[in-house]
Amino acid sequence: MGNQNKGDVNGLKEGIREFMEAAPAIYMPGLSVDTVIFGFHNDKLKVFLLRFANTPYFVLPGGFIKKEENLDDAALRILQERTGLQDIYLEQFYTSGNTSRSKETVAKEELQKIIGKAQWSNWFDQRFVSVCYYALIDDTKVKPETEIFFTEFKWFDVNKLPKLLYDHDLIIKKALSRLQSDLDEKLVGFNLMSETFTMGQLQKLYEAVHQKKFVRTNFQRKLLSLNVLERLEKQYTGKAHKAPFLYRFVTGNSE
Amino acid sequence: MGNQNKGDVNGLKEGIREFMEAAPAIYMPGLSVDTVIFGFHNDKLKVFLLRFANTPYFVLPGGFIKKEENLDDAALRILQERTGLQDIYLEQFYTSGNTSRSKETVAKEELQKIIGKAQWSNWFDQRFVSVCYYALIDDTKVKPETEIFFTEFKWFDVNKLPKLLYDHDLIIKKALSRLQSDLDEKLVGFNLMSETFTMGQLQKLYEAVHQKKFVRTNFQRKLLSLNVLERLEKQYTGKAHKAPFLYRFVTGNSE
DNA sequence: TTATTATTGTATCAAAGTGATACAATATAG
DNA sequence: CTATATTGTATCACTTTGATACAATAATAA
Numbered sequence: 001m002g003n004q005n006k007g008d009v010n011g012l013k014e015g016i017r018e019f020m021e022a023a024p025a026i027y028m029p030g031l032s033v034d035t036v037i038f039g040f041h042n043d044k045l046k047v048f049l050l051r052f053a054n055t056p057y058f059v060l061p062g063g064f065i066k067k068e069e070n071l072d073d074a075a076l077r078i079l080q081e082r083t084g085l086q087d088i089y090l091e092q093f094y095t096s097g098n099t100s101r102s103k104e105t106v107a108k109e110e111l112q113k114i115i116g117k118a119q120w121s122n123w124f125d126q127r128f129v130s131v132c133y134y135a136l137i138d139d140t141k142v143k144p145e146t147e148i149f150f151t152e153f154k155w156f157d158v159n160k161l162p163k164l165l166y167d168h169d170l171i172i173k174k175a176l177s178r179l180q181s182d183l184d185e186k187l188v189g190f191n192l193m194s195e196t197f198t199m200g201q202l203q204k205l206y207e208a209v210h211q212k213k214f215v216r217t218n219f220q221r222k223l224l225s226l227n228v229l230e231r232l233e234k235q236y237t238g239k240a241h242k243a244p245f246l247y248r249f250v251t252g253n254s255e
Numbered sequence: 256m257g258n259q260n261k262g263d264v265n266g267l268k269e270g271i272r273e274f275m276e277a278a279p280a281i282y283m284p285g286l287s288v289d290t291v292i293f294g295f296h297n298d299k300l301k302v303f304l305l306r307f308a309n310t311p312y313f314v315l316p317g318g319f320i321k322k323e324e325n326l327d328d329a330a331l332r333i334l335q336e337r338t339g340l341q342d343i344y345l346e347q348f349y350t351s352g353n354t355s356r357s358k359e360t361v362a363k364e365e366l367q368k369i370i371g372k373a374q375w376s377n378w379f380d381q382r383f384v385s386v387c388y389y390a391l392i393d394d395t396k397v398k399p400e401t402e403i404f405f406t407e408f409k410w411f412d413v414n415k416l417p418k419l420l421y422d423h424d425l426i427i428k429k430a431l432s433r434l435q436s437d438l439d440e441k442l443v444g445f446n447l448m449s450e451t452f453t454m455g456q457l458q459k460l461y462e463a464v465h466q467k468k469f470v471r472t473n474f475q476r477k478l479l480s481l482n483v484l485e486r487l488e489k490q491y492t493g494k495a496h497k498a499p500f501l502y503r504f505v506t507g508n509s510e
Numbered sequence: 511t512t513a514t515t516a517t518t519g520t521a522t523c524a525a526a527g528t529g530a531t532a533c534a535a536t537a538t539a540g
Numbered sequence: 541c542t543a544t545a546t547t548g549t550a551t552c553a554c555t556t557t558g559a560t561a562c563a564a565t566a567a568t569a570a
Contacts, residue, residue, distance in 0.1 A: 071352030
């Protein structure tokens with residue numbers, strides 16, 4: 001909340017100027033990637049967001065697409081830069097290209113404040129079309145990294161989001177909606193959990209994604225009937241009740 | 256199939272040169288829109304394609320995005336230019352951005368043949384990312400238009416497609432897959448039919464989209480149970496059997 | 511006028527899927 | 541050894557779905 005000290009601002013300013021000079025040669029003009037990174041902790045579905053400079057606004061992690069880089073590769077690269085993870089489940093779900101979104105003033109004014117209006121280049125001023133991906137990560141393994149424009153990162157409950165810049169709130173809504181379908185149709189939920197889990201934990205995940213409760217016994221029956229869960233040993237937690245089985249998701253369905 | 260006469264080639268050449276000179280000022284660099292236009296005739300699901308110059312290859316109707324134009328508006332504009340229709344059901348479903356697709360040689364060589372290698376500009380040589388939409392049209396109302404690069408248009412059965420350039424075959428596959436989901440979840444099929452229709456015609460549409468047969472009586476039960484069909488008068492076709500009812504799709508669901 | 515034919519609309523039955531509830535099994539605490 | 545909390549399975553009613561039967565009917569042919 002407090003102001004940054006002079007040194008930080010100058011460092012940021014220098015970094016941005018450097019980036020802007022190099023960008024047109026390296027990146028596709030007017031094209032970016034935004035990623036909605038989902039995680040699951042404390043029985044809640046979370047989204048990973050970055051605070052934009054000194055504002056109270058947050059944005060999705062994103063980046064630019066290199067001139068000879070596949071879209072999927074760009075998304076993966078940006079994610080790896082942020083999370084340090086290698087294998088990430090990624091799904092392209094939407095491309096956002098309304099001109100109004102580029103007219104967002106808060107971000108521009110803040111950037112201009114940092115680097116000075118005179119230095120303002122065409123790069124950030126141009127209209128951007130953003131290809132959006134969602135990512136599912138087992139966030140017990142993630143080590144987030146900050147980047148030049150955004151110095152704070154934070155996980156937010158998917159239905160307690162902060163103020164967001166551009167149309168990033170809409171993008172998150174669309175991402176969630178797509179995740180809900182994919183959870184049932186492609187069983188992608190396992191990417192949000194650790195290798196083994198109990199039926200109770202799995203149910204909490206489904207409830208967090210679908211934003212509604214399921215009847216425990218019916219949920220168990222349904223998921224077991226899919227024949228994608230391998231039952232492992234029991235998990236003894238020390239609690240005074242029956243110990244639940246652990247499960248693992250099996251891919252190569254042995255039919 | 257035959258060669259074009261000298262006059263045509265020169266006209267094309269002039270048109271292309273004109274376009275290439277104007278394009279960088281008007282359009283987003285490296286960004287295009289491709290549209291998969293679905294129609295339904297003779298009980299078959301059809302896709303609208305354009306023959307590329309003098310080659311045996313076809314491509315999806317597409318175009319470029321203006322510098323201050325919304326993505327959806329660009330898609331709609333391109334569709335209206337091609338079909339002459341005003342109200343078109345449009346759905347964005349994928350953005351194609353592998354670098355390999357831009358390395359397609361057939362199209363480039365053919366273009367160079369027409370306009371001359373020396374005249375080759377950066378515009379067509381740059382890498383393109385394409386935002387893909389599918390469109391559903393009642394093709395009894397469509398009056399297709401040719402355009403500068405593509406002089407022949409044709410409807411193709413969705414599973415008897417010709418050779419396609421770039422990754423347009425993949426894009427059509429993805430479009431079909433998305434249409435299949437949307438047909439059930441969003442009931443978009445009515446955009447492919449005329450205002451009124453019989454249950455039999457509707458079933459043919461569903462069979463064409465899902466590429467499988469349905470049991471007539473169960474199909475009827477299912478669609479009537481959705482409460483989105485208004486039963487109108489009977490349709491007397493002059494055939495020696497019971498006349499089927501006509502139906503209309505009702506939007507404002509009176510609950 | 512009446513039987514015939516092709517097709518449409520509805521009913522029915524069995525099988526599968528789903529929501530709600532009951533109950534037995536069991537790991538630890540006292 | 542009993543109490544407690546939670547887990548795993550079974551069961552019942554209800555809905556949905558697949559398959560089949562059958563009555564209704566518009567035109568044709570006898």
